[in-house]
Amino acid sequence: MIYTFPVNKDRGNFAASNKTKTNSGNPGKKTNRQFLKNKIMETAKTKWAIDPYHSEINFKVKHLVISTVTGKFEKFEGMLLTNGDDFGDAQVEFSADVDSINTGVGDRDGHLKSADFFDAANHPKLTFKSTSFKKTAGDEFLMSGDITIRGTSRPIDLKVEFGGIMKDPYGNIKAGFELSGKLNRKDFNLHWNAITEAGGMVVADEVKLALNIELAKVQ
Secondary structure, eight states, X not given: OOOOOOHHHHHHHHHHHHTSOOOTTOHHHHHHHHHHHHHHHHHTOEEEEEOGGGOEEEEEEEETTTXXXXXXXXXXXXXXXXXXXXXXXXXXXXXXXXXXXXXXOHHHHHHHHSTTTTOTTTOOEEEEEEEEXXXXXXXXXXXEEEEEETTEEEEEEEEEEEEEEEEOTXXXXXXXXXXXXXXXXXXXXXXXXOXXXXXXXXXXEEEEEEEEEXXXXXX
């Protein structure tokens, strides 16, 4: 995931716009000053990247109603933009490789990657982009955003618990979070199921999400 800040280009536009004639009061200069101020604030954002070696993207789903199957995505990446070390109003983007799904059973993983479920061949990425990140109480936040699975996007809310900030032995600044939420897989066209002799469903519709995230501040 690449974030670019076209500072040089915008400077060119700023310089060019200053040559434009304006009426009394010079509102053009005011507009340009605000534009430049916004760009300075944007470039001043603190960037954080997910540390994949100390993070987990897990999910749980009921099997035969009576037990739970746990799985995870092993390849993923994400980036946050914050105002310093304040995570209120953070901007979050995340993606996971569907082909990296792992439930501990190869045949089951292959089925999940097939067109019956994620259709990894045609939809290789699961993505998320936040729309808000608000503190609710103490170290607790509510993150809202859009999650896209199999080409279908739906809004989702995730509860976030902030674990704190710490410098590791190598001088890297780290921040820890635990996130939880749930979704209905059928909202994303993951419709496959089978019925038992008793009339019950093999796979539940509700999927619970549990994420343990460690971020590294990008120097």
